[in-house]
Amino acid sequence: MATQRILDFLATRRPSGPCLVVDLDVVQENYRAFEKALPDARIFYAVKANPAPEILRLLAGMGSSFDTASVAEIEMALDAGATPDRISFGNTIKKERDIARAHDLGIRLYAVDCVEEVEKIARAAPGARVFCRVLTDGEGAEWPLSRKFGCAPAMAVDVLRRAAALGLDAYGVSFHVGSQQTDLTAWDRALADAAGVFGKLAAEGIVLKLVNMGGGFPTRYLSDVPAAQAYGQAIFEALSKHFGNRLPETIIEPGRGMVGNAGVIKSEVVLISKKADNDNVRWVYLDIGKFGGLAETMDEAIRYPIVTPRDGDAVEPCVLAGPTCDSADVMYEKKPYPLPLSLTIGDEVLIEGTGAYTTTYSAVAFNGFEPLRSYVI
Amino acid sequence: MATQRILDFLATRRPSGPCLVVDLDVVQENYRAFEKALPDARIFYAVKANPAPEILRLLAGMGSSFDTASVAEIEMALDAGATPDRISFGNTIKKERDIARAHDLGIRLYAVDCVEEVEKIARAAPGARVFCRVLTDGEGAEWPLSRKFGCAPAMAVDVLRRAAALGLDAYGVSFHVGSQQTDLTAWDRALADAAGVFGKLAAEGIVLKLVNMGGGFPTRYLSDVPAAQAYGQAIFEALSKHFGNRLPETIIEPGRGMVGNAGVIKSEVVLISKKADNDNVRWVYLDIGKFGGLAETMDEAIRYPIVTPRDGDAVEPCVLAGPTCDSADVMYEKKPYPLPLSLTIGDEVLIEGTGAYTTTYSAVAFNGFEPLRSYVI
Numbered sequence: 001m002a003t004q005r006i007l008d009f010l011a012t013r014r015p016s017g018p019c020l021v022v023d024l025d026v027v028q029e030n031y032r033a034f035e036k037a038l039p040d041a042r043i044f045y046a047v048k049a050n051p052a053p054e055i056l057r058l059l060a061g062m063g064s065s066f067d068t069a070s071v072a073e074i075e076m077a078l079d080a081g082a083t084p085d086r087i088s089f090g091n092t093i094k095k096e097r098d099i100a101r102a103h104d105l106g107i108r109l110y111a112v113d114c115v116e117e118v119e120k121i122a123r124a125a126p127g128a129r130v131f132c133r134v135l136t137d138g139e140g141a142e143w144p145l146s147r148k149f150g151c152a153p154a155m156a157v158d159v160l161r162r163a164a165a166l167g168l169d170a171y172g173v174s175f176h177v178g179s180q181q182t183d184l185t186a187w188d189r190a191l192a193d194a195a196g197v198f199g200k201l202a203a204e205g206i207v208l209k210l211v212n213m214g215g216g217f218p219t220r221y222l223s224d225v226p227a228a229q230a231y232g233q234a235i236f237e238a239l240s241k242h243f244g245n246r247l248p249e250t251i252i253e254p255g256r257g258m259v260g261n262a263g264v265i266k267s268e269v270v271l272i273s274k275k276a277d278n279d280n281v282r283w284v285y286l287d288i289g290k291f292g293g294l295a296e297t298m299d300e301a302i303r304y305p306i307v308t309p310r311d312g313d314a315v316e317p318c319v320l321a322g323p324t325c326d327s328a329d330v331m332y333e334k335k336p337y338p339l340p341l342s343l344t345i346g347d348e349v350l351i352e353g354t355g356a357y358t359t360t361y362s363a364v365a366f367n368g369f370e371p372l373r374s375y376v377i
Numbered sequence: 378m379a380t381q382r383i384l385d386f387l388a389t390r391r392p393s394g395p396c397l398v399v400d401l402d403v404v405q406e407n408y409r410a411f412e413k414a415l416p417d418a419r420i421f422y423a424v425k426a427n428p429a430p431e432i433l434r435l436l437a438g439m440g441s442s443f444d445t446a447s448v449a450e451i452e453m454a455l456d457a458g459a460t461p462d463r464i465s466f467g468n469t470i471k472k473e474r475d476i477a478r479a480h481d482l483g484i485r486l487y488a489v490d491c492v493e494e495v496e497k498i499a500r501a502a503p504g505a506r507v508f509c510r511v512l513t514d515g516e517g518a519e520w521p522l523s524r525k526f527g528c529a530p531a532m533a534v535d536v537l538r539r540a541a542a543l544g545l546d547a548y549g550v551s552f553h554v555g556s557q558q559t560d561l562t563a564w565d566r567a568l569a570d571a572a573g574v575f576g577k578l579a580a581e582g583i584v585l586k587l588v589n590m591g592g593g594f595p596t597r598y599l600s601d602v603p604a605a606q607a608y609g610q611a612i613f614e615a616l617s618k619h620f621g622n623r624l625p626e627t628i629i630e631p632g633r634g635m636v637g638n639a640g641v642i643k644s645e646v647v648l649i650s651k652k653a654d655n656d657n658v659r660w661v662y663l664d665i666g667k668f669g670g671l672a673e674t675m676d677e678a679i680r681y682p683i684v685t686p687r688d689g690d691a692v693e694p695c696v697l698a699g700p701t702c703d704s705a706d707v708m709y710e711k712k713p714y715p716l717p718l719s720l721t722i723g724d725e726v727l728i729e730g731t732g733a734y735t736t737t738y739s740a741v742a743f744n745g746f747e748p749l750r751s752y753v754i
Contacts (some may be wrong), residue, residue, distance in 0.1 A: 048702055048744045056653045069702045091744070093648050093662045093700050096723075112648035116722060135652060146704045148660070152653035221437030270471050275489035275512060275530035283525070291738065293670075298675070298705060323470050325446045326423055327523045328675060345493060346473075361668065364741045364748040367425045367468070368449030371741040 002264045002307065009377050018267045018288040019373040022050065022355050024058050026262035030228075031062050034217075036252055036367070037232030040247070044088055046215055046255030048071045049356040054376035056080030064146075067253040071098050073107055084108065090174075090253065091147050092133055093119060099124035111174060111212075113151045115162050122166035128263040129171035130163050132156040132199065132211050136175050138188045148226070151174065153193045157200045164206050172210025172248065173197050178301070179256060181216035184234040195242035210241075217257030228257070251284060256356040263355025265293065269325055269347045281336055282318045284343065289322010289329040291328045293358040293372035294351070297331040307350040310340035316347055324367040378729040379684065380642045386754050387643055389666075395644045395665040396750040399427065399732050401435050402638035408439050411594075414609030417624070421465055423592055423632030424450040426733040432636060433457030433754035444630040448478050455482065465589075467551075467630065469494060469510055469526050476501035477478065487550060488589075490528045492539050493700070499543035505735045507540050508550035508589050509533040511574065513552045513567045530570045534577045541583050549587025549625065550574050556678070558593035558634060561611040561648055565618070572619035586624045588616075594634030633733040640732025642670065642749070647700055658713055659695045661720065666699010666706040670735040670749035671728070674708040684727040687717035701744040 003023045010021060034043050044067040045059050051073060054067070057080045065086035066077040077087050084106030089099070092113040099110070105124035110125065112118050115135045121128055135150035151159065160170040173194040177186040191211070198208045217231060239247055271285040288294060296302045306320075317336030322329035331337075362371040380400045387398060411420055421444040422436050427451060434457045435441070442456040442463035454464050461483030466476070469490040476487070480502035487502065490494050498505055507722040512527035528536065537547040550571040558735045568588070575585045616624055624737060648662040665671060673679045694713030699706035708714075739748040 030431060048700075051742070051745065068415035068745070070745035072742075072747075076745065091700070091702050093698075095645070095647055095664065114648070116648060116650050120722075138606060147652055148698055148704045148707055148708065149702070150652070155653050156652075158654075268472070270472055271491070274495050275524055275527070275533075276532050276734075277535075278610070287472065295668075295740075297726075320524055321470075323468070325423075325468050325526070327525045330523065330525055333523070345497075360740060360743045362741050363672075364739050365428070365449075366737045368428065368445070370449075370454070 001305070002350050003259050005377055006264050009375065013195070013375075015266065015375070017370070017371070017373065018265060018286075018292060019375060020263050020293070020354060020358055021374045022052065022055065022259065022374065024054060024376060027055055027058060027259055028062070030051050030254075030258050031064060031263065033058060033228040034252065034257070037228040038235065038250070038252060041213070041252045043249040044090070044251050044253045045258055046059070046090075046245060046253045047077060048145045048254030048360065050259045050263070050359060051076050052374060052376045053283055055078060056082075059258075066249075069102050070205050074102055078105065081365075085188070094120065096120040096124050098168050103128070111158060112163070113149060115159055115335055118159055118163045118166065118168065122163070122168055127167060127169065129169040130160070131172040131210055132159045132197075133174045133176070134190070134193050136186070152184050156197050159335075160197070160201055160208070161204065161206065163259040170201070170206050170208060172208045172212060174214055176211030176214030177216040179216055180218040181217055184231065187213065188238040191238045191242045193234075196250070198243070209249050210251065212251040212253065215253045215255050215257065217252070217254045259355040260353050261355065263353075263358070265351040265354040265358065267351055269343060269345055269349065272343060272345055282316065283321060284318040284339060285321050285323060286349065288351070288372065289324060289331060291324055291326065291329055291363040291366045292369060293323060293354070293362040294322070294331055295361040298359055300332055300334055303332070303335075303337075304354060305352040306337065306339070307319070307352060308340055308343055308349055309345075310342040313340040313342040315340050324369065326367070379637050379727050380680070381752055386752065390752075392643065392752070393745070394750065395642060395663075395669060396752060397640050397642050397670070397731060397735055398430065398754045399636065399640040401431060401639070404432055404435060404636055405439070407635050407639065408436060408441060410605040411634070412594040414605040415612065415627070415629060417494055418590070418629045421467070421630045422627050422635055423467075423739065424454060425553070426632030427636045427640070427736065428453050428530050428751045429616055429736070429751060430457060435458075436635075442628075448475050451479055451482055451484060461485065463702045469485045471497065473497040473501050480505065486548070489536060489540070489706065490526060492536055494541060495536055495540045495545065495712070499540070499545055504544060504546065506546040506553045507537070507586055508549040509536045509540075509574075509654060510551045510553070511567070511570050513554055513563065513570070530574055533574050537574070537578055537585070538581065538583065545581050547578070547585060549585045549589060551589030551591055553591030554593040556593055557595040559595055561608065564590065564595075564612050565615040568615045568619045575620070575625070586626050587628065589628040589630065592630045594629070594636065595647075636732040637730050638732065640730075640735070642728040642731040642735065644726050644728060646720060646722055646726065648675050649722055651719060657734045659693065660698060661695040661716060662698050663668065663702060663726065664700050665728075665749065666701060666708060667700055668703065668740040668743045669699060669746060670707055670731070670739040671699070671708055672738040673734050677709055680709070680714075681731060682729040683714070683716070684729060685717055686724055687721075690717040690719040692716055693718050701746065704734065
């Protein structure tokens, strides 16, 4: 996944220290693949995945809309050239003063998952469109979403009814099947729930218009994933099955799927050692770890492909750890990572598929280490 | 643990957004308590716990030495007024060019835990003093240290022998019993191992001088912890038991124990909701979470005391979560946290015992949220 442009950049510029390099050509290809796979859905790029201004400007220019998590992200999307009607405030947890600020900036589309949030929006952004997030089971996702966001479908009916009563535009339903979702039937189950909410409210005269299908579109890590086209087909079939010929407006919110495979982290082997003479597992310490941007290795959830200059030599499993004095800063230990026996201190390695959820996760100064630098080319 | 000075500061300044407030008077008291409890040990403050310049200047002025994890931390300690002989490079994972830089800055004391690191130091900091970290079992610690740092005691003998052969000053042994260690016998077990390494090398004519007992001194969270005095007594007894009347030089490296109870995070309740009508657990969302500074709630390891303006009212358990669109941003879920039923959106809460390992852990811009602000008073 390290493109020739990324390899050339690293060979020419020789940046010192760990850094992420993102190839905009890959982002562009990903955007076109989503457009082609789901031609009727509007694409709201999840800014939180990677808010680099170059990425936002590219996508704004291609016609993308933007899913934002905070006022700062709204401002970044506006700065990149998106108009307010192409921006949603997609975080279900918002301070009322932040809703008011978003309203002042022209934002009219908000996520909710409870009556309490609806009431804030009715006060701070009167007349806005709201969509209610419903809980899904997240089965099949590598980074499951727990119950933090969304409410039971039955409760979503109450939430949207309350929105209508308070003068808001009860606009639709959203769900998120879980990040890196590879089970195509997950969308079918979630769309069945969404159609149920549409039906119940229609019976009361409240006509929903939108299904926001969230993100979850996987990027390629170590195992193959169904391509965007297959997702598109599965989703289109599920929409037809549950909504018949009254298809709703649809939104997708790719984040990892848009930028994950566009980025590569360059890192350096700082130390290779054993803990005892009879130890059969090497410890390999890199100059980046869980607090320098690889937060998603938490619980060894995501296993990034790693390219070394010794690939092809015999391999043996290693514990892979970061450079800080924090014992939790270990990426792969329960399931050690096979790396060449010839790997040497000072070798540069490439951690692929790291364009999403790395730079912004990086700790501000933990152990005195700088946050992850990023180059967008 | 919110001192009157902290409460007055918050009442007067009314800072907006989440922030940490650290009371230097408490840091001063903690330093004096360590001096009193272990009068013969040199105190090396673990800069990574909280590198605020005001804290470093206070401690430098009181005579503290500094345990650093990176060149940036070495420079901060120097800027605060510490001379190079009062600074150790305590990270066992160092790039050779960082060792060279530290050597240029005058640093002469380095941690190692393998022969490979010794060889780097011999090249980049010839003649330096090294101490070898040995593995301890970390039993009894709330934040156990895994096997990331240190080597088996038998291997430490080889490592220090190699250091001496390469012209380094094989100076001693270090260990770390685990953070928040409340089992006083943990020091006894580790000191027995250290004495074993001293003995084996003495038989070869290599005379070690230093035992670095690391950190692990707890700060007061939700349960009472033995006071510094009790630690001092237990450690002194274990030293006498294992080293007899040839007591080594000793170092301690308190981090959390120096600043943990000196800081309080002010946060705001952003949302309180349920996921379904028949749900019996409320979700309480704060404007700070795992990525905003509370990283040590990972695996619900550390349970901070939380003060609300409704304390005294009836309580019920809540799931406590942060404000980001990340489902992993949940602090307490497996063991819900009891909070007043009357708690209301907009209430300010104080999260106590948060002076250590919060500001620097904070994500640089995750979801567009600013890193944790900090005021040192």
